[in-house]
Amino acid sequence: MKRIITLLFIIMLSCHDNKAPVLEDQTQGIALQNEAIATSDQGNIVLVLHGGASYPTPTRNNPTRDSIIKEVMGRALIAGRDTLLKGGSSTDAVEVSIQILEDSPFFNAGKGAVFNGEGVNELDASIMEGKERKAGAVAGVKQIKNPINAARMVMDSSDNVLLVGEGAERFSKLKGATLVSNDYFFTQDSWDELVKAKKENNEKLPKSPIEKNEKFGTVGAVALDLGKNIAAGTSTGGRSNKRFGRVGDSPIIGASTYADNRYCGVSSTGWGELFIRNAVAHSVVSYVEFKNSGIQEAAQWVMYDKMKGIEGGIIALDKEGNASFPFNTPVMNRGYITLTGEPKVFIYK
Amino acid sequence: MKRIITLLFIIMLSCHDNKAPVLEDQTQGIALQNEAIATSDQGNIVLVLHGGASYPTPTRNNPTRDSIIKEVMGRALIAGRDTLLKGGSSTDAVEVSIQILEDSPFFNAGKGAVFNGEGVNELDASIMEGKERKAGAVAGVKQIKNPINAARMVMDSSDNVLLVGEGAERFSKLKGATLVSNDYFFTQDSWDELVKAKKENNEKLPKSPIEKNEKFGTVGAVALDLGKNIAAGTSTGGRSNKRFGRVGDSPIIGASTYADNRYCGVSSTGWGELFIRNAVAHSVVSYVEFKNSGIQEAAQWVMYDKMKGIEGGIIALDKEGNASFPFNTPVMNRGYITLTGEPKVFIYK
Helix, strand or coil, X not given: CHHHHHHHHHHHHHCCCCCCCCCCCCCXXXXXXXXXXXXXXCXXXXXXXXXXXXXXXXXXXCHHHHHHHHHHHHHHHHHHHHHHHCCCCHHHHHHHHHHHHHHCCCXXXXXXXXXXXXXXXXXXEEEEECCCCCEEEEEEECCECCHHHHHHHHHHHCCCCEEEHHHHHHHHHHXXXXXXXXXXXXXXXXXXXXXXXXHHCCCCCXXXXXXXXXXXXCEEEEEECCCCCEEEEEEECCCCCECCXXXXXXXXXXXXXXXXXXXEEEEEEECHHHHHHCCHHHHHHHHHHHHCCCHHHHHHHHHHHHCCCCCEEEEEECCCCCEECCECCCEEEEEEEECCCCCEEEEEC | CHHHHHHHHHHHHHCCCCCCCCCCCCCCCHHHCCCCCCCCCCCCEEEEEEEEEECCCCCCCCHHHHHHHHHHHHHHHHHHHHHHHCCCCHHHHHHHHHHHHHHCCCCCCHHHCCCECCCCCCEEEEEEECCCCCEEEEEEECCECCHHHHHXXXXXXXXXXXEEHHHHHHHHHHCXXXXXXXXXXXXXXXXXXXXXXHHHCCCCCCCCXXXXXXXXXXXXXXXXXXXXXXXXXXXXXXXXXXXXXXXXXXXXXXXXXXXXXXXXXXXXXXCHHXXXXXXXXXXXXXXXXXXXXXXXXXXXXXHHHHCCCCCXXXXXXXXXXXXXXXXXXXXXXXXXXXXXXXXXXXXXX
């Protein structure tokens, strides 16, 4: 009973607007969910989301948490889709949906960002549109409430692509971004995770690239608007206990984010350094371009062949409304929506 | 006479070691040089260098300056080649040769780095090796004498790929990098360029992506060692009058730098934002990978088709010792060397 009350309370806290939480299922039977996209939906998908690829753990993945994640992702999908229905651009839809995930403490982005090794939150985000292939990104920012907004500002209001640190913050402030104190990003979960990592490593950095209990809640979105333009975006707090100044793949165009109307849009999540070294997002696009393949073949080749043994996941969407979600961890928070259907959100394989 | 004395004096200043300056030609007839690589050298090239793609201008390109550039690049090629002859890795050769270019005030990297819009030098560099595709990079550093050394330290001594700002400096210091005051990077040329940009733009940022008189002296190298391993690296001061915190393509793996033993190594130079948005270095590698082409076809397709109308250049080297140097500006400082030959350095088309 106490658990149900807690769940209801947390869901209420999470519902900042009046949209009903849309759950693909309740907390039972999640492990039986099919990761496959319904055949009838392929060709009609307008927005795909991810909320990180990871492992199920007692603290990280449990029915209560899973329900909240599904509620927030469902709400983000609906908000993005409604933006598209009103004639908004795919860039608008990506920004709106990622912002909702950033505002939830249950993802490793925005509010829920993990701590670096010095107990500070340094956030990264990027966005790209596929018509002119314009892009914007920020990295290592500590005071921007929604890094995806700042990335959009860099794309729209500067001749730059990537701004880092204080320069990125100064620019974003000038353009009207909401600034917060770094304390805003405090969550007990993220702090506990840092303390645990410090303890386990005797204050040294983790040796294993992926701790089984690590928070892998990077978020990303790819959208297709009524004008058939694709956009993609990614936002993260990086890795818990990361080195001060470390930048992962999320703000790197070509690593985590890429969009090209001719081929597809991509957002990825996983062990950032390996995703940079393998230019994951651009690899999917290049495969489609040079092999003249569909995105499913391309995304699966990158995740299951090229990145074999490297944990993470990819979401991809093409201009025909076909999507693909390959991942090679037990868990990837992911979902999609068509123009007229219900949001579909999945967590486990 | 005065000019000749000046020239000799500057050459003396430039020759920090005792290697004789190796000039492909003297100051006459430069415009007639052939950009093509000698057919007899293809298949035997072990190191290629670039020192930026740009325009000839009264202050930037003149016989005196051209001679110095050729001398320094010749010296860098010899130092890199000698490293390889002694059994050094391609990564060693890339680092050694780029460091020599960084130490010269005549390139926009290290000592000669341009100023950002606030009169500060913020430097970027990256390095990647093609066997395991490990990589390291630093961005927005103000006190590291040789950013290419710091990039190497990130690759070799951390589990990260990209470190930015103060975090990058703190890490590099810990690993023994030479730190200098930001004043070290002052050169009158760079300062004059900033003042000019500020004046021309009434303190606003330049609107044109490439000012015809802008310093485009980013440096890069690709090497092939006796073990047939490829490495690539790039180092820059960015764009004169750039926004504080702006990061260009040079430290971005996939944009400016990429190396994969199976395909090729690449370093590029040009309008950074467009090189990021087009994932230039990784595009060359993907073209070779998926089209099963030679590097000349790949590099030329990227520079002349994909990047048509966008100014810059690419250097590429494959494991067979074949090189390619496509560029679409009137000037690209570039050169190559074989294991036994003289360094060949070219400036104009």
